[in-house]
Amino acid sequence: MPFIPCLKHEGSYILYIKVNQDKAEFICEECCLQLQELNLNLNIQELIHIKTAYKSPQLLLTHKDYSSYIKQSLNEYDKFNENCIRGIFKDINTQISKIQNAFQIVQEELEYYTKQFLNMKQKFKDELTKLIKFEQFKQIIENLENLGDSISSKVMEENEKILYQYLQDLKNMDHKELHIQLLDKMKLLRIEFKDLYQEQYPQFSKLQDELKSFNISYQGFIKQIKFIKFEQFNFNFSGTQLLQEWFQYKILNTIVSKNKKIITNIEKIYLSNQDGLNAQAFWNKINYRSNLLMIFKSKSGYIFGAFSPCQWISGGGSYVQDNKLSSFIFSQTQDQIYPIKDAQKGNAIYCNQSYGPIFGGGHDLYFQPDFQNGSSSLGHSYSCDQYQISNRNTHLFGQSNPNIAECEIFMLTFS
Numbered sequence: 001m002p003f004i005p006c007l008k009h010e011g012s013y014i015l016y017i018k019v020n021q022d023k024a025e026f027i028c029e030e031c032c033l034q035l036q037e038l039n040l041n042l043n044i045q046e047l048i049h050i051k052t053a054y055k056s057p058q059l060l061l062t063h064k065d066y067s068s069y070i071k072q073s074l075n076e077y078d079k080f081n082e083n084c085i086r087g088i089f090k091d092i093n094t095q096i097s098k099i100q101n102a103f104q105i106v107q108e109e110l111e112y113y114t115k116q117f118l119n120m121k122q123k124f125k126d127e128l129t130k131l132i133k134f135e136q137f138k139q140i141i142e143n144l145e146n147l148g149d150s151i152s153s154k155v156m157e158e159n160e161k162i163l164y165q166y167l168q169d170l171k172n173m174d175h176k177e178l179h180i181q182l183l184d185k186m187k188l189l190r191i192e193f194k195d196l197y198q199e200q201y202p203q204f205s206k207l208q209d210e211l212k213s214f215n216i217s218y219q220g221f222i223k224q225i226k227f228i229k230f231e232q233f234n235f236n237f238s239g240t241q242l243l244q245e246w247f248q249y250k251i252l253n254t255i256v257s258k259n260k261k262i263i264t265n266i267e268k269i270y271l272s273n274q275d276g277l278n279a280q281a282f283w284n285k286i287n288y289r290s291n292l293l294m295i296f297k298s299k300s301g302y303i304f305g306a307f308s309p310c311q312w313i314s315g316g317g318s319y320v321q322d323n324k325l326s327s328f329i330f331s332q333t334q335d336q337i338y339p340i341k342d343a344q345k346g347n348a349i350y351c352n353q354s355y356g357p358i359f360g361g362g363h364d365l366y367f368q369p370d371f372q373n374g375s376s377s378l379g380h381s382y383s384c385d386q387y388q389i390s391n392r393n394t395h396l397f398g399q400s401n402p403n404i405a406e407c408e409i410f411m412l413t414f415s
């Protein structure tokens with residue numbers, strides 16, 4: 001980015017571009033101060049900061065109908081610069097090596113405890129061996145074994161007697177005493193080897209915590225990946241058969257600039273061709289939902305619709321207020337958008353399960369449950385004075401009744 005000297009102020013360099021109705025000017029900081037002193041209503045926000053525009057070409061776009069959607073999307077993308085992405089990878093790598101180490105330590109821990117366990121088991125066995133004089137039993141078997149082929153029936157009988165005596169002694173032992181002694185031994189052993197149960201594998205618990213925190217940042221990572229996959233531009237708005245692409249952008253642009261939020265998802269929730277074109281089918285699909293974009297085609301081929309952030313709740317009939325003032329009706333056929341009037345924000349939509357969708361207090365857009373009968377009093381709650389309209393009642397439909405042939409409804413999600 002080169003330094004351009006200001007010709008009016010020596011030693012000062014150009015910072016901004018000031019765009020007026022009939023000209024563009026390069027100005028420096030001194031120029032700004034001068035303009036402010038002259039009280040020329042200089043709005044810093046309206047200046048184009050050259051260094052920023054150099055990196056973000058979208059700042060030069062000014063056409064209100066189309067640019068703010070693209071601008072906001074690109075501004076979001078600009079947040080994901082190289083540094084930011086490098087940072088994400090660094091975090092993930094740190095966590096991966098932490099987890100690798102943790103697995104290693106858990107393996108060592110497991111080996112250690114396994115050894116301890118086997119040792120304890122052996123000592124316990126040794127104790128039992130002592131208590132039941134197991135050596136005597138072993139001695140009998142070994143004696144016989146050592147005799148080999150020279151074994152005689154006399155020797156066999158003698159040993160059987162000894163074995164019987166041994167088993168009798170064992171049977172006559174005080175079993176309660178034996179039991180108590182074994183339990184005592186068990187207690188001592190557990191203290192000696194530390195209680196495995198109480199210790200609960202401390203490194204393993206640590207690993208579980210590591211995995212948990214990895215899972216959280218992994219979710220964030222997935223979000224970033226989704227973002228980098230250009231899902232912003234790919235939210236499947238191709239799902240509409242009625243809106244043409246140039247008008248989709250105009251509609252989305254209007255919604256984004258009114259809501260000051262990025263659209264992250266567009267979900268098709270109702271298609272009259274599949275779901276049926278009547279009030280019951282309509283309410284089944286849209287009840288309790290908000291941020292709905294409705295698109296209609298009348299039998300004469302007129303395409304129009306409406307967007308409102310308000311929640312549709314079926315009931316006996318009540319208006320819903322749009323405090324965001326972001327509801328609007330539109331006509332693709334006329335290439336027009338009719339925003340809700342400030343004073344009419346309390347009448348944005350009207351919910352009544354005995355009717356189809358209703359917009360405005362007039363009603364500006366009103367459908368009987370069959371979507372064939374109804375009316376339009378455009379201009380009551382939604383403003384249309386900015387256009388020259390010869391007949392406000394037929395302007396949207398192409399005739400005085402809606403006579404709807406097709407309806408599509410999409411639910412929008414914002415960031």
Ligand SMILES: [Zn+2]
Nearest residue numbers: 006009028031
């Ligand atoms: Zn200057």
